[in-house]
Amino acid sequence: MELFEAIHTRRSIRKYQDREVPFDLIKKILAAAMMAPSTGDARTWHFILVTDPDKKARIREVHPYVKMVTKAPLGILVCGDLSREKFPGFWPQDCSAAMQNLLLAAHASGLGAVWTGIHPIEDRITRFKEIFDLPDHIHPLGLAVIGWPAQERTAEERYTEECIHHNRWQDRASTGI
Numbered sequence: 714m715e716l717f718e719a720i721h722t723r724r725s726i727r728k729y730q731d732r733e734v735p736f737d738l739i740k741k742i743l744a745a746a747m748m749a750p751s752t753g754d755a756r757t758w759h760f761i762l763v764t765d766p767d768k769k770a771r772i773r774e775v776h777p778y779v780k781m782v783t784k785a786p787l788g789i790l791v792c793g794d795l796s797r798e799k800f801p802g803f804w805p806q807d808c809s810a811a812m813q814n815l816l817l818a819a820h821a822s823g824l825g826a827v828w829t830g831i832h833p834i835e836d837r838i839t840r841f842k843e844i845f846d847l848p849d850h851i852h853p854l855g856l857a858v859i860g861w862p863a864q865e866r867t868a869e870e871r872y873t874e875e876c877i878h879h880n881r882w883q884d885r886a887s888t889g890i
């Protein structure tokens with residue numbers, strides 16, 4: 714799938730077929746995630762593959778908006794490694810860039826995925842750290858829930874002229890673009 718097509722047709726998918734995702738494809742998606750830009754090229758990310766039904770059930774208990782995980786073949790927990798940071802405080806941006814690459818690569822491969830948020834909600838961070846035995850310097854950013862889609866979602870146009878400004882903050886009426 715061509716890049717602009719992937720960007721414009723990706724939607725969050727929350728219903729999945731009962732079918733595994735082959736490990737070779739998971740690796741391909743993770744390789745795409747790891748091509749993301751990062752501050753000082755620090756590559757602060759780690760990825761935890763979640764396939765264990767018990768872990769999925771525990772996730773569902775601690776996160777109110779992730780019930781789809783128990784029906785998905787795969788979750789990928791994207792974590793930031795604070796010990797690798799070259800510019801402190803930027804790990805969520807590194808890991809978000811990786812997450813977005815991951816979602817686009819999944820979509821371009823025919824998979825469906827949804828980003829479920831963890832950081833910066835303290836309670837969720839604590840609970841995910843417990844579930845996955847994360848050491849102090851590893852912080853969970855979000856969980857991508859992934860599978861072969863069992864729902865169709867249409868692309869929607871989101872281009873919004875009002876969000877575009879020219880050289881300084883200004884009302885749309887005066888941008889001249």
Ligand SMILES: Cc1cc2nc3c(=O)[nH]c(=O)nc-3n(C[C@H](O)[C@H](O)[C@H](O)COP(=O)(O)O)c2cc1C
Binds near residue numbers: 827
């Ligand atoms: C940081 C972040 C956290 C999100 N958390 C959740 C979540 O917990 N559960 C969920 O179902 N969707 C979650 N989403 C998905 C958004 O609801 C979704 O991206 C948005 O509604 C736009 O729809 P689209 O992804 O189909 O374009 C999250 C998205 C982002 C970027």
